[in-house]
Amino acid sequence: MLLIHCPYCNMKRPETEFRNAGAAHIARPLDPATTSDAEWAAFLYLRDNPKGIIAERWRHAHGCGRFFNAIRNTVSDDFVTTYKAGEAPPETEAFASEVAPGSREANATGKQAETAL
Amino acid sequence: MAEDRATMDETAASEPPYLRSAPPLARFVFRGDAMGEAKAGEAFGLGFPEAINRAASKGERGKPGGRVALRLGPDELLLIAPVSEGQAVFAAIGTACTDIPHALVDISDRHLGFVLEGPDGADVLNAGCPLDLSLPAFPVGMATRTLFHKAEIVLWRMEPRLFRIEVGRSFAPYLEASLRIAMNEAR
Numbered sequence: 629m630l631l632i633h634c635p636y637c638n639m640k641r642p643e644t645e646f647r648n649a650g651a652a653h654i655a656r657p658l659d660p661a662t663t664s665d666a667e668w669a670a671f672l673y674l675r676d677n678p679k680g681i682i683a684e685r686w687r688h689a690h691g692c693g694r695f696f697n698a699i700r701n702t703v704s705d706d707f708v709t710t711y712k713a714g715e716a717p718p719e720t721e722a723f724a725s726e727v728a729p730g731s732r733e734a735n736a737t738g739k740q741a742e743t744a745l
Numbered sequence: 746m747a748e749d750r751a752t753m754d755e756t757a758a759s760e761p762p763y764l765r766s767a768p769p770l771a772r773f774v775f776r777g778d779a780m781g782e783a784k785a786g787e788a789f790g791l792g793f794p795e796a797i798n799r800a801a802s803k804g805e806r807g808k809p810g811g812r813v814a815l816r817l818g819p820d821e822l823l824l825i826a827p828v829s830e831g832q833a834v835f836a837a838i839g840t841a842c843t844d845i846p847h848a849l850v851d852i853s854d855r856h857l858g859f860v861l862e863g864p865d866g867a868d869v870l871n872a873g874c875p876l877d878l879s880l881p882a883f884p885v886g887m888a889t890r891t892l893f894h895k896a897e898i899v900l901w902r903m904e905p906r907l908f909r910i911e912v913g914r915s916f917a918p919y920l921e922a923s924l925r926i927a928m929n930e931a932r
Contacts, residue, residue: 642875690892692818
């Protein structure tokens, strides 16, 4: 069984207690009235599907109930780190060397998202 | 206490775990900020536990004056009181927190309680619950929401060999049957 560290409970818990909630750090357009349909559609539906490192929202559904963010490797299913909702993602460069080659691209994408916010 | 444990160890081999239903209780979920928690704790008659996944209790459960507070989330508390005092507790907390944003929900009928006692209690629970239930990892006084097979439960270690389980009422027959199967296997 995969153990996931919950940043609120501050302990590792079995994966069955958690639910994935899609990509993290997707900023809602501040003024939807002036947002074009294309931009709105992109905000709603367009997501990266990287092979490698991805920042995701997870929820400790059968535990403390909180949403948090996780950096996960989609190839190995390895949770690099987890952090509380609202916190900035940790420096992605730091763990880039630890993960599978080929994740550099995903890493760069992560960087863009970070600066976009 | 040390002597008690020594005696328990001697009888451990012959003593199977047993399961019983908890008496009817009044249960509430309280959510609020720090100030709300302080006021509600005062009205409840028991300070809420500070740390997440920890329990505080006083008095004898189910008896007049018995109070239990379990911190299940950063701002979520499960409060348990005797049925006879349920309405008074509900009113008291509501009055104390009149001016403070909070949520207080009566979930007395949503949950049923079980008590699992015996030296193999942790093993029985591990049949369906993947948490590490060894004493260092899950000490006395720890309480958390988790899963037992497909049923969401609240698990509270009251004593080294005494677990208290709260479960959604519709899951209770499933939980009890699953636990009894596990108990037969542990025997």
